[in-house]
Amino acid sequence: MNSQTFGPGASTHALRVGVSAICVAALSACANYAGIHSDKRIAQPRQFETNRSLPAEHGSWPTADWVRQFGDAQLSALVAEALRSSPTLEQAAARVRLAWTYSDTAKAATLPRVDANYSLTRERYSGTALVPPPDGGSWQTENKALLGLSYDLDLWGKEREALKSAISQAQASEADAQFVKLTLQTTIARSYNQLARLYALRDIAVQEVARREQIDRITAGRIATGLDTQEERKIAQANLATSRAAVAALDGNISSTRYQLAALIGAGPDRGLSIARPALGSSEEVRLPDDLPADLIGRRPDIVAARWRVDAITHDVKEAKAEFYPDINLSAAIGLDAFGFGRFLTAASRTASAGPAIHLPIFDAGELRAQLKGRYARFDDAVAAYDQTLITALADVATQLGRIRSSDAQLVEAKAAQQAARSADALAITQYKAGLTNQLTVLNADLAAFGADQAVANLEMNRRDQQIALASALGGGYVDASASAALADGAARTGSVTAAR
Template identity: 75%
Template structure:
């Protein structure tokens, strides 16, 4: 019997020659020592936006997380993944069911059923209590359960990606609103300045120092400044509408948002354990890692399909013609036995299925590695931009002070008849550009701080491994280690 069984197995479909050597990259695979230097800072907290000291921003972030439809979509995806894992868990458990059927049938008098039933109409009543259990000798159902639990964790991490994307987008839009208000203040000051120049020009015309050319030039510059102010008012309005959309509300909600009062924020210092801990701090990396883990188990499930599948089944009940004898002891019926499925020749279907799983695995590994590269690049980029902005601000503030002094001096000289209008306008334009540069650099600095907090995970930390092991143990499956940075299936 053993020889026959071995011969049958050798004739079965097999997965020889199908494998993969793809591996997850680790942070130390990539050179980061210069671009992401070691520091003694802390990872962002979940309430990282509180560093800017704006109570309205905090309230807006809470509102966005409560009302934005994208959060509900993420929750629905998690619920769907949880339901799928429950379905996979059910496959590892015994199945028990009950059925009842009533059939009215005329039996053939020339077939298997002899008279007196042959050629007559009979009412058959059948009630059965049945049970079945897949022995899962090769772990197919257990691997499917592990894969579904890993997909559930990936969905939870995806939900955190949505949360982080939403909060960072809201904070950056709010900072953009602060930028526009700061630029509007400068534009309003410029309008006031150009009105003063226009009045001085009018007085100089009366004394013969200027002509209508200078007056028209002053009026044209004043009109341009007012147009710039109106443009900023329009941008402020559209940014309010954008914030309202991020909050999951109608555009009128944006009109109620007060002017931001954002502070400078905390000192920028990277955590000392970068980049090693980044893989557990970024939800997109965690999600990608769990997907690779799920596909490891998908591959194992596909391999188990090549082996015999044994299902034990049993049934007991009553079966009788007519109602009168249905509840009699003589109507009892019972069955018990195994059902064995052994794939021998399937035209290559199982091998094609396994190849597909390996292809999915290779893709998931590549997606994880690309996500890691992107994550490291984002941290390095935001840090470099912050350092560059800090250096630019030093010179920009010095330039602003000098430009403002020159502007005021030129205006005094113009009023006293010691300078011409061109000198005043040049000095005024330089001062305007200096003010705008300082305002933009300060807002850029805060925007980069927000982006850096998001690049560092926004306070997220993966602690799903223990929960997944507990779920697997409760389902009777062996616990698995959290997805290892280096994974290969063969």
């Protein structure tokens, strides 16, 4: 640490000469960051092959109220309730506020600071030291009041880069909060669709109970005519009990899913009991929007957050580089300083000081270089995290689209199989009544029809679940145009950070 103080009349020319000399010394003899750099670049969507997996289909991006596409007012109301009261969203909002307080703190470091201080000290001064008699060797009360001003010139932009980094981190937190919101909406929609699935399966199970009751009655009639024995009756009753147990199990799952939905929206379990049976509409045709890979980076909040973090660490690197240069801080103070109270408010008690304080790192045993290397390591990590987020997002969209296309194809065949199984089941019942076949044939036909109904119901619910997942993969209506524009302007800067050689 090397400091120098100038009086109020010090020459400005002398200060400039002194600063220039310090800069020359910094470049020639002091700590430097030569050889420390990174050549990493964030990935661009166009570098990935997506034309076949993500074709342009002239579709539309999801809107902010994308859950409305399923035509269920209760689902929209549950999502709106969650956005108002979910503790998960409140936590995310608190993290955003915290991030912005860090930026406010960083901003304060770029501005002048004014402080007022007052102290009263009762002290006995040595009679053989610096203070001469009569004060030396006696007890004195010192009153001191100072008004101080300090300002870091920030010639190399260290504080400004710290502020930019804090702002980018806050922007990343904003995007993170939007991702939490999207995740919550998606989870509620998928859980609600699961509730619809359970109700559909329960309807099939209830129909199965009715069918087994019918078989039991027919079997009783056949026993009376000598066509069947009590063994067939016991089998029919056992199958009936099994079907009724399946209905009870589905009722339990329905209750559990309602409780889960209540927890997701931030309410108690009783709120779940008031959730009515879902009335979701049929699945619509799915078509991807054009320019999907390129536009996705501004519509997926997790990608936006990852890119803001790359931007933040870019500024951290520049801040670390500025640490190698001289730090000049201007300070001034004016006040009163006197022994006792009688002379405290007199002109003779006035005190004042002004001047620069200059800090120049000369030998720090490699601390600054290690710090800069660490920043570059964090930068490389952030670039890799961004790349992985982008790759995962593209794969997510392609996966959900592929699943939807597969479900559409499966549904065609499953519905054909369902129709055939129902016809076979009806024929078996008719023949059983007429005594033309046995109970085993009826049960086999019944199981086939029951399985076909379940397969169609599950495929329809799977298809809607995949449609929900695709809307989420496309960003769920999120658009961060300001962030995209700002980051696009700084693409060259965030794409590659290279230290001066």
